Amino acid sequence: MNHASRLNWRAVARKAATYLAFFCLIFWVGFPVYYMLITSFMDPPELGAKPPHWIPQEPTIENYREVIIGETGQRGDYGTTTEFSRMMPALLNSTFVSVSVVLSNLVIGGMAAYAFSRFDFRFSRIAYLGVLMTRVLPALSLIVPLFIILRRLSLTNTLWALILTYTIFILPLTIWILREYFDTLARDIEEMALIDGATRWQAFRMVVAPLAVPGLIAVGVMSFMEAWSEFFFALTLTNSLTYPPLLMSFRNLHQVNWNALAAATTIGVLPPVIVAFVFQRYLVRGLSEGAVKG
């Protein structure tokens, strides 16, 4: 009896500790995001309230409407700027850049990964190690020559500059993950297809590619997130064409409509957040393989 009740007490304590920890997790992750969300649903005067309103008292979608039609500053002197009219075009640009990066990265990286996985050719080892080594280089430190190269090609301040650099900087990771992935796929089936008279391309398309879909999704999602989020190159190579540097440009304005900015930020993080939630499983797998397995 005594023993049983002690066990019971321990289980209760453990449950309580678990939920306390769970609350910490929710608070740590949720609080900053929650504050942005409630700000985005408030009218500007409500933001300065003291003590703050933790739930908007008169929730409004006006901020979202203004950002989407690109006309802010209709309500008094709260940030009478036309800067927000650049938000929707920037989001469109970000979408174009990200989708292009995903596609080109999958094609170019997939081809190279397949070559490294299936063929034993001269320089294959050295080329592969070379590719891996570039993953260690900080992109930050290459910006000056990169800027000069792209200016010579008259690509600065174009979306192509971003597509080109993002694709190439993500390539080492892509090749690394996909090569591991291709390596785990049984070669026998592929060999059999080859023996049965299929060409390499047919064998790839009908045997390897379908099996590699989870790996391709993981890599695709990761490159999407990277391309959507990248800031430094976008800041230095373009004049705020995409979403991240545009957000930065609001910081330097004298008067910002913080509520509209919260709405704009929320709209802009929806694509990566939705992608991350939908492909959660692939992402976690790709992340841990890319990071740990290498």
Next chain:
Amino acid sequence: MSTVRLNRAEAQRRKHWDRKWIPYALMAPAVIAIVVIILSPLVTTIIYSFSNIDLIRDRTTFIGFENYVELFTGRLFWKAVEINLKFAAIVVIVPTTLGLFFALLLVEEFTGRSIGRTLLILPWALPWIVIGLLWNWIVNAQFGALNGLLYTLGLIDKYIPFMANEHWALVFTALASAWRQTSFSAILLLAALQTIPEDLYDAAKVDGAGMRARFRYITFAWLRPTLTIVLLYNIVLGFLQFDAVWMMTQGGPGDATMLISVLLYRYTFINFDLGMGAAVSNVLGLITMGVGLIFVRLIYRPHSTYV
């Protein structure tokens, strides 16, 4: 029977034929792109760091180690190093411990676990620049969430301008970075925890190992490779973070949050001193390459325990 043999011969012939050039063609775009866009700038950066670049007269002169001498004897660089070390310490310690804590929580069975696991991904899914913005909202002196929270709880009666204070500015920029990095660390550690075979614990229980022993010899031992990787990632981020800090403080107040990366940006894009910028780049590159090489050594070897 004969058709099979014929096909096989045909396939063999085809295989030999395509083996010669196909792999080169397949890897060519990636390798050429990497050489042009990553390796050639690397070489250029090294050359620049030994040069004085006059942008106005478009003249580049070779000056040997002068940039490095100026960098290493100047006050600014060492100040950035000191600030960066403090920053990196927070970015390593907080995400690694908190990430481990959350990972251990999320392998437990309880209602709400899947919500917790999904929520964990959220910070990781946000761009760094948005994280800088979110934390600006938290520490803002007029309407910041932290001020609001402390005020609601009755702990302060006047809002504190956190970012005007040098120490708080460094702490909060580091915490903003730690916030996203905690999720990343926890995701990796959780994935590793989930691969521990349950029977290891059962066997240990049978052998009479207590909870502490089981944690130390099974959980912790199993996690060690992943923990090493997480640590390395956090160290690298501690030295490469730029976005969130640039959003929050642009290196200020004063020079309080002037990381090495911020110094690099200042030299290059504010002073237009490309030679000095390149020298800082190389130092930064060497630091992260050093960490990265340990990393590649750990994972790139056959039959590695990290696989």
